[in-house]
Amino acid sequence: MNNIYDVIILGAGPAGLSAGIYVSRAKLKTLILNEGTVGGQVILTHEIANYPGVETTNGFQLINTMKKQAKDFGCTIKANLNITGINLLNKIKEIEVNGSDTYKAKTVILALGGKPRTLNIPGEENFKGRGVSYCATCDGEFFTDKEVVVVGGGNSALEESVSLAKYVSKLTVVHQFDHFQALPYYVEMAKNNPKINFIMNSELREIEGEASVKKVKIENLSTGQISELNTDGVFVFIGYSANIDKVKDLITLNSSGEIVVDNNMKTSIEGVYAAGDCIEKRYRQVTTAVADGTIAALSASDYLMNFE
């Protein structure tokens, strides 16, 4: 069984790396496989001021430290690959990568994280980087004195709207409900900004343009009426969903598509644990992901004590 890992962790965000630190420090042969960049969503965070023990940091620095800790304890990390097959039902679990390489393990920790929701409407992909953006901090300056649409009604959408308003001449928030999900503080800030307008009960149906975005089609969800709005850009902040596509047919999920776990992060499959933003839980923070990862790692270690 030399070629079999004790633990394979799918995902290299705070939950996956924390699990990796714990199990590799326990001298378990550990492999972390990650489809994208190591770090998950936290790498998008410019400032983290509420991580206990660290006065102020950013997502990049925090993740780099976690990654180094995991590697220093002997954990192997492979990132930017495609996971093309997952077999969790047998005693020895198998993960196929890039359609060719298969890795085996006695136990698997799913730390698959979340992914930003996209609009999935005509024009979104075509105009990515040419008017469609998912980061106000990154791309706001390209829209100086231009008009933009922001899609969403949560904290991110309204916070980023206020940030974008420093650059743009006019900003229209389009939100699918008649009320915001954002905290009152963010709602008030956005409503008090004279550059920001609101179209409620509405969804974008199409993004149109030539070399760059020129207009959007908006459906009023109450009346079904479609209207057009000229705009130079569309910023999308419509939240995150659990990244469970690869395991949704294998494992028990709740009605929101999140992995169901017990207090020990055990899933519905023997020898498989889950942690972080892909599991059923209310609060999604770096600290809660780290805690989940730690519990999953300790539970996996316990499971391996009796593995025959």
Add this chain to the structure above:
Amino acid sequence: MLMTNLNHVESAENHKKILEENENVMICCGRMGPMCLPVYDIMEELEDKYKDVKFYDMDFDVPDAYVIKNAPECAGFMGLPFTMYYKNGKVVKATTSIQDMDQVSSILDEYFEKSEYQHSKVAD
């Protein structure tokens, strides 16, 4: 200064020298931001696989980044990072905003020859 493990393009003069001395060059011009970091990470991963390609980043906010920002191929770009692919000093492809591993690899495969390393499977 970008905190990556890539080689950095330090100036316009350095940019010119890199293009003169190397046949295949990829430069990602951006910041330490969420759309840029994944591209740097992918480039670091690919450095070993594409031995015939030189991988660099460049800080979007240094004045000499005009060599990329003002390139005709970047006209209309409204999303960081701006990523340039050069062959024999000429731009063969430019992309805007975040790209994934498949997108970057397919451009490298299309415009630059694969090294022998790519064809040999690495035993784990």
